[in-house]
Amino acid sequence: MRAHEAGALHGDIGSRGPAWLRTPDDVNALMPALWPRTVTRGADGALAVAGLSVRDLAAEFGTPVYVLDEDDLRSRCRDFRSAFPTEDVYYAGKAFLCRAVVRMIHEEGLHLDVCTGGELATALAAGMPPERIGFHGNNKSVAELSRALDAGVGRIILDSFTEIDRLTALARERGVRPRVLVRVTVGVEAHTHEFIATAHEDQKFGFSLAGGAAATAAFKVLDEGVLELRGLHSHIGSQIFDASGFEVSARRVLALQAQIRDARGVELPELDLGGGFGIAYTTQDDPATPQDLAKRLRKIVDSECAAERLAVPRLSIEPGRAIVGPAVFTLYEVGTVKDLDGIRTYVSVDGGMSDNIRTALYDASYSATLASRASTAQPLLARVVGKHCESGDIVVKDEFLPADVQPGDLVAVPGTGAYCRSMASNYNHVPRPPVVAVRDGQARLIVRRETEEDLLALDVG
Known part of the structure; x- marks a missing residue:
């Protein structure tokens, strides 16, 4: 069973036995692997982050609200920077990007990957x-490439022959x-959801290795001599826990490096193995630490370079989710609680698929906890759902919450942090939530809440 498909018994209480053995203490407990590092449950039973009660955050900023633990995010940046001291760590901005986060990752010594x-x-x-920015994307426009060139972006990842021609003309x-x-599309099947596996042959990204397009693309760039080919890039998917995919990917990409050397006498100095490192959404997930990842990736690259008689290239990676994902939680207010005669209890909150589409889109699993108080009530197996007009508007598929959960409670x-605010929408004309960064007992708004006025301002009809 893959980690992200572990089933319903997850969340704060993990898989510590059948429901009738679960206690109120289980439901009140916090599993550290799932939460930002400064989150605690206070003496009053409410969650606190960086010393601030979620009740105070809800009162000041409203709900739903994304709460970013700045110290947690910065410490994860430092963990990767420490684990990869001689490599380049590019934060994958598509996970979540705003100006405040850009400044944080830059201050912590990371590069930045953008794709639009x-x-x-x-x-x-x-x-x-x-010069510390990398530019991804499978369909970069002339305007986007022009801006990247004029700004002096440090590297551009080529994704098609059309793009090679387009960028070559602009550079000239x-x-x-x-x-x-x-x-390079290396033909590796990452153990993840079909829509976030990006290295199998039948998908839109990159140049096929098996079909020869990747070699042709590299030769084209080298022969034309306008663009400076620094290396090859491979990204096999997202939310990956098994390092074997990276091993196969590195072997195949480095074999192509050797082919390029043999055909053109050029040893490319860089290799990017992408990102996609998994995080813990439930207690069933067991992600590797940055130190473990570094050890495995270096061993893989060193071994394959030795086999191909290649100099070891400068390695780069692209963690996004692994940095920002665990650093954020979403705070909701309960609106209704509906018991379907023993079938299931639905706990409806004031957000939903407009602020977290991943459950509906990827069948993703999440955890939840009663955040505004502790409870002595017995655990109740519930489904946390949103307010949108879709039966698939589910935030957490199955979670044990206290049986006395009620309207007005806060649920976290x-x-x-990853792919929630960045994929948020205005479905049903619901304004997108704000993002609040918390540090040292202080909260600051870094992305404000959308308003109905914002929605109407775009409606010019």
Whole structure:
């Protein structure tokens, strides 16, 4: 059984036995692996983050609200920076990006990966040095590539022959020689959801290794001599716990490096193995530490380079979820509790699929806890759902909450830093929630709540 498919018995209470043995203490307990590092349950029973009660946060900022533990995020940046001291760590901005987060990751010594013009604009507006930015994307427009060149972006990851021609023409016009990597589709099946596995052959990203397109792309860049080919890039998917996929990917990409050396006499100096490192959404998940990842990836690369008689290239990785995912939880207010005659209890909150689409989109599993108080009531198996007009509007599929959960209670869902705010929508014309960063007993708004006025301002009809 894969870690993210472990089933219903998860969350704060994990899999410590059947429901009739679960106690109120189980439901009140916090599993540290699931929560930002400064989250505690206070003497009054309410959760606190960096010394601030969630009740006070809800009163000041409203709900739903994404709460970012800044010390947690910064410490995860430092964990990766410490584990990969001679490598380049690119924070994958698609997980969650705003100007405050850009500044945090830059201050902690990380590079930044962006994949659209909007992400690039955010990075530049926040003061990220352009030479520390990498630009991804399978369909970069002329305008986006032009902006990247004019800004001096440090590297561009090539994704198609059209893009090679497009970027070559733009570079010639400007008389510049941008650094590029060729994205290689290596045919590795990552053990993850179909829609977030990105290295199998039948998908939109990169150049096929098996079909020869990756080698052709590399030769084209080298032969034309306009773009500076620095290396190859491979990204096999997201929410990955098994390192074997990275081993196969590295072996195949480095075999292509050797092929390029043999055909053109060029040893490419860089190798990017992407990201996709998994995090704990439930107690069934067991992610590797950055130190473990570093050890495994270095061993893989060193071994394969020795086998191919290649100099070891400078390695780079792209963690996004692994940095921001655990650093954030979403705080909701309960609106209704509906018991379906022993079938299931539905706990409806004031958000839903507009602030977390991942459960509906990927069948993702999440945990939840009663956040505004502790309870002595017996555990109740519940489903936490949103307010949208969709039966699939589910936030947490199955979780044990106290049987006395009621309207007005606050419920917190951990692990929502990645792909929740960044994929949020205005479905049913619901304004998107704010993001609040908390540190040293202080809370600051870093992304404000959308308003109905914001929605109407775009409606020009």
